[in-house]
Amino acid sequence: MSADPNERADAAAVPAGWAQRALATIERVGNRLPDPAILFIALLVAVWVLSFALSFIEYGVIDPRTGEPLRVVNQLSGTSLAAFFSSMVTTFAHFHPIGVVLVAMLGIGVAEHTGFINAALRAMLGVTARWLLTPMVIFVGIISHTAADAGYVLVIPLGGVIFYAAGRHPLAGIAAAFAGVSGGFSANLIPSAIDPMLAGISQSGAQILDAGVALNPLNNFFFTASSSLLIVLLGWVITDRFVEPRLASQAIDGDREDLPTMGDSGERERRGLRLALWSMLIAIVALAATAWPESSAWRGPGGSLTEPGAPLMGAIVALIFALFLLPGVVYGVAAGTVKSSADVIRGMTRAMESMAYYLVIMFWIALFIYAFAQSNLGVLLALQGAAALQALGLPGPLTISGIVLLTWLINFFVGSASAKWALLAPIFVPMLMQLGISPDLTQAAYRVGDSTSNIITPLMPYFPLVVVYCQRYVSSTGIGTVTAMMLPYSVTFVVVWTLYLLAYWALGLPLGLQATYQYG
Template sequence: MSQPQPNLDPNQSKLMYRFLNGIERAGNKLPDPFFIFVYLAAFVILLSWLISSLGVSVVHPGTGEELPVRSLVSGEGLNYILSSMLTNFTGFAPLGLVLTMMLGIGLAEKVGLLESAIKKSILNAPKSLITYAVIFIGILGNLASDAAFVLIPPLAAMVFYTVGRHPLAGLAAGFAGVGAGFTANIFIAGTDALLAGISTEAAKAVDPNIIVTPVDNWYFMIVSVVILSIVGALITEKIIEPRLGTYKGKVDKALEESSPLEGRALRNSAIAGLVYLGLVALVLFWPNSPLRNEDGGIVPSPFLSNIVPIILFFFITVAVAYGVTVKKITGTKDIPKYMAEAMKDMSGYIVLIFAAAQFIAYFNWSNLGTWVAVNGAEFLTSIDLTGLPVVIGFSMLTALLNLLIFSGSAQWALEAPVFIPMMMLLDYHPAFIQAAYRIADSSTNIITPLNPYILIVLAFMREYDKKAGLGTLISLMLPYTIIFYTIWLVLLVAFALLGIPFGPGIGVYLP
């Protein structure tokens, strides 16, 4: 017999369904993210012509130079559009960063390292710590990108069912870790490189020399993993499981233990990883190391500015060690083959970046970005809204927009060109604004009906409860969204007020 749906107040249920249906209808009316940026680029072209025809100019806050708004509907503008199209794309910072990272992470995924590590970590967790392990591994699962959405929730449900706990509580915990904690990690992941690249491009409107690196939110995200793992486990055990009650259904589910060969492969990859890290540490702390700055420090240094290649070789090292052990890599030709398969998975991202890069480039070349940033900052100053409340307001706006635009990269490419320069003129560091964006984008991933993985998770859910619907799933996930986001906002403000760095040498304000 299947477990009945959790009881909902009829009025609350109707209100929730109306809200979710409205979000879904509005979101489905939006074009594909690629065309959103195509339309935005066209809008910028027309807006630049209109503003330019009014003779509008703006004083650059960094150089003091008066910059006229330049029209893209002109001979000069047409020449820029045509001559810059390729360089806008190939020179777009996130493109190289993300594709380079995915060569290593993708190789680790294709040889089965990430899946094996995730499965073994959850299955080997003590019963008293299973909930914490599920949330923790779910959060770290973003290393496997979207694959984590189809791997961790059903595995967590089976683990809970096997130990006599409600499987839907396990599924909810797994989905919360993967979705609501998607942007956090103790490792530097592809998400860090992607967002940092977009932030760097947007920041050029104010300071062409500033660079946001993939490690600029690292300290904040490490602390986030620990806190969210604890909070997520408490939500599961104190709110979700009591609400679900005792599971009385029976399903034909069995857990597949890791094979001895997979165990040896994980051991070998761990050894290889430790050896690699030891070599990096040896070079880093060697006297007069080329990886440190002229004063012998690490912040800033060539080590941090070149962290992506270092991480790439780490993942290649552990992936090759695992793949050779399980005999998925039997020759050198297998390594580029798996890397190529990983690149195929990035095709949608590459297409999206082409359009996003043109929009951002037009926005900056026309000086509309500087004009919007300066006027926006002056407006916020005039109403005395320049402190942390403006950053919190921006984060809340992001949470609402994420209900309509699920793609994190698309949404940040849309928001960053407007808000990064504006906040920089209020003296905020772009990496701090990026952190405020990330917590909002992640927290709401699990309740937006536009998340394509919600339907997949719902299918897993119906294996245990045939009557479960979208409202059932959202009602289970809503406590995670609300509490995760609240806790994350408190953590963001605590870091800011206490002066705790968000990453190496990164504070709230510009140096």
């Protein structure tokens, strides 16, 4: 098996047609945009100017968070600017994706530097058929939702490493993993913290109209679990038949010393891998043993390991750090790639060096998101869009499709799934209840729309990180490259997944535990 995807790329034929030309245009235009950091500086300035211009207008809508009339807050006022600059350090330091990425990358960096990840992938590829790599990567991405944001820092870069090591184009692996982790965010076979979080918000929205409404935290579980198979199949076809052939023309020009290879492993490396995997297994068993008792400190106030606020859920990123650091060190010592403690620190240092550009981008993203949230522009957009949808008075299936599409569009401006639903649920849920549509179905429609545009909006906090992952292999990668690469997934997912939801509804299949389609 060749280790160089360029050999395969030379023989591949890129599909022709209007779709490919359109994607090429999107990529070309997108890559002509300023550097992502400059782009977010420009967006920050735009928020300041728009907030000033729109702060003088009365909109006649009520802010569901306060019950008061919504006003756009002028971010150029003395009070707002003083708050902006006085909180700048805190805004950056407390920006959630930064800590998640850096802590996880410290452990992963050691495991990569010592050769553990490369050896593990080599062993995995020895037992996995090359044609099954795509669905495997997408499926692992979907399952990673259980571990909060772990998929962004673990599964997506490994998708590129796995494809590259197998002789396939690494950007196709990153695309497949990104599609599973983010595009299929609402598809999962295993319940996660997002399920009770969204259901709780939906229940609060429903109780605006009916104080007696109580929703099960897993009210969408059967639908999201069955959607996992749909996303895997769609992502498999799109990756292998459309995205990867198009990427054949993208020459790999990354630093060869930093890219994984597929050389033969010696006995010392195989012994190191065995010991490393045993150490990881022992650590996982120890974790399970301490989490199993009902009195475990890992459990939340309600006694669950997965409920919001449970220490286990909060420790996911730290556990990723530990569960890669430990086998990485064990492998390095056994295989001879770690001669002293300095080698371990060197692995962490190299991982942080690779994150320098990401940190610069994150600084400006954090400031933009702060100003955008403080201005209320995102809230205004969400409320006005929902009001326009309500005014249309569409039939049930078209209304549900409209909820999906509106959420898909709003996701370009308000990224957080929970924050966005906290804004929309008090509008969507009571509105559709008056049409006889249950909060369970409304929430399912929201989840489809929320997932499918994550992968094409540069405002999603982890989007620049995906650009950085791609630049490791193709240095010319920009926002346009990733957007064009992911657009086929987004469009296909939102169309087919919406049709799947409507068919699911028409057949009367159970949405989840104690869930209904009709209200009243």
